[in-house]
Amino acid sequence: MIEIVNMTAEHVTQIAHLETVCFNDPWSERSIASELDNKLSLWLVALDADTVAGYIGSQTVLGETDMMNVAVSPDYRRQGIGEQLITALIEALKSQGSHSLMLEVRASNEPAKSLYEKLGFASVGLRKNYYRNPKEDALILRKEWQI
Numbered sequence: 001m002i003e004i005v006n007m008t009a010e011h012v013t014q015i016a017h018l019e020t021v022c023f024n025d026p027w028s029e030r031s032i033a034s035e036l037d038n039k040l041s042l043w044l045v046a047l048d049a050d051t052v053a054g055y056i057g058s059q060t061v062l063g064e065t066d067m068m069n070v071a072v073s074p075d076y077r078r079q080g081i082g083e084q085l086i087t088a089l090i091e092a093l094k095s096q097g098s099h100s101l102m103l104e105v106r107a108s109n110e111p112a113k114s115l116y117e118k119l120g121f122a123s124v125g126l127r128k129n130y131y132r133n134p135k136e137d138a139l140i141l142r143k144e145w146q147i
Contacts, residue, residue: 004088007043014052022071024133044088046081056085060098067103099147104138106131116141
């Protein structure tokens with residue numbers, strides 16, 4: 001059974017490994033660990049016992065949140081974990097006084113775009129050549145709510 005919890009130091013190594021599995025330009029273990037001391041950050045982890053099945057990271061400034069990272073291990077995909085992580089993040093953000101969540105997604109990432117649309121995100125812009133390796137545009141998506 002998957003449990004969504006706040007990220008702790010014991011999750012950092014597994015998250016860093018997932019970064020290398022899921023992304024062409026992964027965050028370092030040091031960068032991930034630094035988020036634990038960042039008062040603007042909120043990172044959640046999807047745990048299957050002691051295994052990090054997925055994670056989501058965000059930073060909030062003046063009630064507006066940017067989702068920086070979200071990933072699910074290939075072994076755990078297509079089980080709704082990404083949706084659980086995003087939903088849990090939004091609920092936590094609401095309780096902290098945030099009123100919106102913004103993110104970038106590769107223009108070609110149809111599964112992610114479909115999930116974000118299902119969860120009520122709207123396209124608000126485009127960042128040309130945002131991604132490297134391979135170079136690609138990013139769609140800017142945003143979701144707002146009442147607090």
